[in-house]
Amino acid sequence: MVHTLFTINPVGGYIMSIVKLNPFNEMVGFQREMNRLFEDFFPARKGESSDSAVWRPTVDLHEDENAYIVDVELPGVNKEDVKINFQDGLLSISGERNYENESKEKDAHRLERFYGRFYRSFNFPNAVNGDDIVASYENGVLKVSVPKAEEVKPRQIEIK
DSSP: OEEEEEEEOTTSSEEEEEEEOOHHHHHHHHHHHHHHHHHHHSOSSTTOGGGGOOBOOOEEEEEOSSEEEEEEEOTTOOGGGEEEEEETTEEEEEEEEOOOOSOTTSOOSOOOSOOEEEEEEEEOSSOBOGGGOEEEEETTEEEEEEEBOGGGSOOOOOOO
């Protein structure tokens, strides 16, 4: 879809600009903002440490036969600054990304990344084995594997 934009030239007259518009990209951005709005209004649990969180990292949550896998994007965060807790069926991931201005002589013109405390929490739809949760951190992505409990794993039934 192509839209034509007209802007007024300060000297007089109009300048025509042709801009390519992809409505799907606009809808994805709108959906992302709506999701954040609902997350702010309906936190996972009352009283959680999300009250002090400044931002929420993006997350992919998927499952296979044996576990739920949580991938959290944390670029610029040291793994020592990340805490993972599991209690009463709630997996919580928190930490902090600090802003370090390397040059004191230069002012920032644009800051789009979030800095400060972050927090995410997840309840799982089925029983999980909290004792065997494993986490790894590579290239700014935290990967947490939460194994399913044996009683909820699918099992093959033999026909006799």
